[in-house]
Amino acid sequence: EAQVTQNPRYLITVTGKKLTVTCSQNMNHEYMSWYRQDPGLGLRQIYYSMNVEVTDKGDVPEGYKVSRKEKRNFPLILESPSPNQTSLYFCASSWTSGGAGDTQYFGPGTRLTVL
Amino acid sequence: SQQGEEDPQALSIQEGENATMNCSYKTSINNLQWYRQNSGRGLVHLILIRSNEREKHSGRLRVTLDTSKKSSSLLITASRAADTASYFCAPSPTGANSKLTFGKGITLSVRP
Numbered sequence: 315e316a317q318v319t320q321n322p323r324y325l326i327t328v329t330g331k332k333l334t335v336t337c338s339q340n341m342n343h344e345y346m347s348w349y350r351q352d353p354g355l356g357l358r359q360i361y362y363s364m365n366v367e368v369t370d371k372g373d374v375p376e377g378y379k380v381s382r383k384e385k386r387n388f389p390l391i392l393e394s395p396s397p398n399q400t401s402l403y404f405c406a407s408s409w410t411s412g413g414a415g416d417t418q419y420f421g422p423g424t425r426l427t428v429l
Numbered sequence: 430s431q432q433g434e435e436d437p438q439a440l441s442i443q444e445g446e447n448a449t450m451n452c453s454y455k456t457s458i459n460n461l462q463w464y465r466q467n468s469g470r471g472l473v474h475l476i477l478i479r480s481n482e483r484e485k486h487s488g489r490l491r492v493t494l495d496t497s498k499k500s501s502s503l504l505i506t507a508s509r510a511a512d513t514a515s516y517f518c519a520p521s522p523t524g525a526n527s528k529l530t531f532g533k534g535i536t537l538s539v540r541p
Contacts, residue, residue, distance in 0.1 A: 356533030357517065404471055412521040412529030415460040415479060420471030
C-alpha cells in the first residue's frame with residue numbers, strides 16, 4: 315500500500331531537548347516536504363527536498379533542520395525545541411513539487427507539544 | 430510562494446444541501462488541486478483541474494476554474510455528514526520547479 319509514515323504520532327517534550335520526527339515513503343517519490351499546521355494559520359511549509367541530498371527552506375524554516383540521505387526518508391530535526399514549535403506536523407511526498415499536477419501524499423501527522 | 434485563499438473560512442449546511450467553496454490566487458498557474466482534511470489527519474487529494482480546463486467532475490464533486498478571474502470553486506452536491514472536514518485549494522504556479530502551496534482552508538460542517 316502506498317503510504318507516508320511518520321513517527322512518533324504524538325510527542326510531549328521539554329524546551330531544549332533535541333528531537334527527531336521521522337518520515338518515510340514507499341512510493342519512490344523524489345519530492346518530500348514538511349509542513350506545520352496551526353489554528354488560523356493553515357498549512358505552512360518548513361522545508362522541502364527535490365531529491366536526495368537536495369533540500370531547501372520553505373516559508374518557516376527557523377528552528378528546524380532536515381536531511382535527505384536516501385530517497386525514502388526525510389527526517390525533521392528540532393535541535394532545541396521551544397514552546398512556539400508546539401504544532402501539528404505533516405510530512406508529504408510526490409513525484410515532483412507540483413507543477414506537473416502530481417498528487418501530494420500526506421502522512422498521518424505528528425502532534426508535538428513543547429513545554 | 431503563492432497560496433490560494435479560500436472563502437468562506439467556515440461553512441455550515443444541512444445534510445442534503447450543496448456546499449460551494451471558493452479559492453482565489455494571484456499568479457498564473459499550471460493546475461489547481463483541492464484537498465480534504467478530516468480533523469487532525471493528513472490531507473487527502475480530491476481533484477485536480479488543469480489551467481486549460483474549465484470544469485471537472487468526480488462523483489459528487491464539481492470543480493470549476495476561471496483563469497481570467499484567477500479563481501476556482503469546489504461544489505459538493507447532496508452533502509452528507511461524512512463530508513464534514515476542512516478543504517484546501519492548492520494552486521501550482523507556472524515556472525520551473527513550481528511548488529504546490531496550501532492556504533488556510535475552509536471548515537465545512539454538515540449537520541445531520
